[in-house]
Amino acid sequence: MATIYQVSELAGVSLATVSRVMNNNARVSENTRNKVLAAMEQLGYRPNSIAQSLASNRSNSVGILVSELHGPFYGEMLSGIENECRAAGKHVIIAAGHSEEASEKDGIEFLISRSCDALILHVEAVSDEYLIKLANGNMPIVLINRFIPQLADNCISLDNELGGYLATKQLLQQGHTQLAYMAGPMWKSDAKDRYHGHLRAMAEHGLSFNPALLAEGDFQDSSGSACMQQLLAKGLPFSALVCANDEMAAGAMEVARAHGLNVPQDLSIVGFDNLILARYIYPKLTTIDYPIGEMGRMAARWVLKNIYQQQALQLKNIFQPVLVCRDSASAIAAG
Amino acid sequence: MATIYQVSELAGVSLATVSRVMNNNARVSENTRNKVLAAMEQLGYRPNSIAQSLASNRSNSVGILVSELHGPFYGEMLSGIENECRAAGKHVIIAAGHSEEASEKDGIEFLISRSCDALILHVEAVSDEYLIKLANGNMPIVLINRFIPQLADNCISLDNELGGYLATKQLLQQGHTQLAYMAGPMWKSDAKDRYHGHLRAMAEHGLSFNPALLAEGDFQDSSGSACMQQLLAKGLPFSALVCANDEMAAGAMEVARAHGLNVPQDLSIVGFDNLILARYIYPKLTTIDYPIGEMGRMAARWVLKNIYQQQALQLKNIFQPVLVCRDSASAIAAG
DNA sequence: TAGTATGATGTAAGCGCTTTCATTTATAGC
DNA sequence: GCTATAAATGAAAGCGCTTACATCATACTA
Incomplete structure (x- = not known):
């Protein structure tokens, strides 16, 4: 690999000048610049980025x-x-x-x-x-x-809180009044915020949140399945489920289907993230887009x-x- | 950030010795090594990887x-x-x-x-x-x-050829005799190889391949849908479809469903790649695992x-x- | 025409390491 | 105790760049 030295030699200028045309950060005459460029071309010169970093501290x-x-x-x-x-x-x-x-x-x-x-x-x-x-x-x-x-x-x-709010609001506007919520791990701020958004929407519609219809998962689809099992096992009625992310929604949907529930006729589900998979699962998932x-x-x-x-x-x-x-x-x- | 120089000074040894203990590539006495290590610790020293690279050419x-x-x-x-x-x-x-x-x-x-x-x-x-x-x-x-x-x-x-072979073989063993094939872009070697595997399995079962049941897509799900439309439009019967990848299989499956075909009762589909989505689509996709x-x-x-x-x-x-x-x-x- | 900006270029000192080679110190053999 | 040998350490020359700072033309100014 050619070094700046060889370029400077071939171009008949100093190291510094070559460096200048590389970084074009100082005035170099048109003439000199062209000589240097030509020399670089001829040698197939590529600056050594390691050396640049060491010298420039960037x-x-x-x-x-x-x-x-x-x-x-x-x-x-x-x-x-x-x-x-x-x-x-x-x-x-x-x-x-x-x-x-x-x-x-x-x-x-x-x-x-x-x-x-x-x-x-x-x-x-x-x-x-x-x-x-x-x-x-x-x-x-x-x-x-x-x-x-x-x-x-x-x-x-x-704005995760807003996301949780929007997801919930959608279901409320569709007439649902008995909603379950499947949360992410509450030590993660996004999980918490989404949950708060859910609560705000509920409150806004004058609905009180039933803690028995809350399940906390870990954002994985397997936990979506597990939480869904728990929720169903309680025997409490709910016509809609808000999931804190799409993967859990997918897991939940699968369990719902296994229990003979049709989505969305028997149970509406909304997810969060708008992952690729949201478009692939069946039925296609209504969700909150995370850009x-x-x-x-x-x-x-x-x-x-x-x-x-x-x-x-x-x-x-x-x-x-x-x-x-x-x-x-x-x-x-x-x- | 401390440099090797300060470490050497604090430890009371030369640069070279410090470098040696860092790379532990030369004998350094136990005693000296400990002194150096202690100095590093005390200064919170971290080698500068840029300088290391420049000097060592790696x-x-x-x-x-x-x-x-x-x-x-x-x-x-x-x-x-x-x-x-x-x-x-x-x-x-x-x-x-x-x-x-x-x-x-x-x-x-x-x-x-x-x-x-x-x-x-x-x-x-x-x-x-x-x-x-x-x-x-x-x-x-x-x-x-x-x-x-x-x-x-x-x-x-x-071994893509083997993959194509296995996918096809599975369907043949399940008793299918009228198979369609949805290929990837044939200029890609993997697409070509998978297709060849398909042909080999067909030949091995004494079945001739019907070119009218071949569609070439681009590995995207949208092209899976498009190809499926084409295939169905021909009106030729086929009970199974081998897709050169999962995404096209997903696109194809959707179109099949829209046409009132039940998968797998009316149409068996196998994909290729075993993407995450293969587990999410409905019904879950039989496919070839790509490790x-x-x-x-x-x-x-x-x-x-x-x-x-x-x-x-x-x-x-x-x-x-x-x-x-x-x-x-x-x-x-x-x- | 000397005096002074101003632009173009060169000189050389690092950047923080690795590594060769030389030197010092310890170990052993007699 | 003295040399032969090996082990531990140090001195110093780079690695390929950037960047003050110095120098040298050149063009203006008065």
């Missing part, structure tokens, strides 16, 4: 921590981030945190040791305090799907603007979810 | 090119790779190729300029010649889901063994697909 890489690399959710997010970063010539280094505190911290340490210029984090297990401390260090971070008041500017989040790809993109823009000085970019911190109507929820039967 | 990073970051398939693969690499202290740099030649080449260039120690590629549009040339340069590459005879050692692939996560893991091991000298690892180049029986295919009705 690695041009952004670290990303997601809970999992597989699964329907994070792919969209990564895709959004990568697209935006790549277009700006930055690259992404990825680690998985597996929703466990130790693993998340470990991943963050790993990314830091890799000299990332900034971190985009989707973390769940780590505490607010830890993140605040991290943000006060000299590693810039942006948080996806998490809102911490002290770090408001660094958070790209969804995670767009949010990833926005997190990348945050970094481009705040770290790489692309001032022109517009930022947006809080996203509003919208309802996506499909086939799994319908008006309550007239009789 | 970046400890492996570049990965996938077609897309989102979608159900690549996530599994990335997850497998990341897991394996991370455990070995290597990191992954990811780029997307979007199944287009220019974009794939661009991504490869990008990864090379990032000084990766090796590349793991899932490329579709780029030619064999290009890859052979690339492999003959000094960037080690490993190919996933692609077999090129001259690069056999660098290929981690699935893409495992293959990603293997590609990572290839790199660890060949590039990072972890000699102990066992490698495997060709994976055998297996049939996963679910509910979408059943024995042909007795009548």
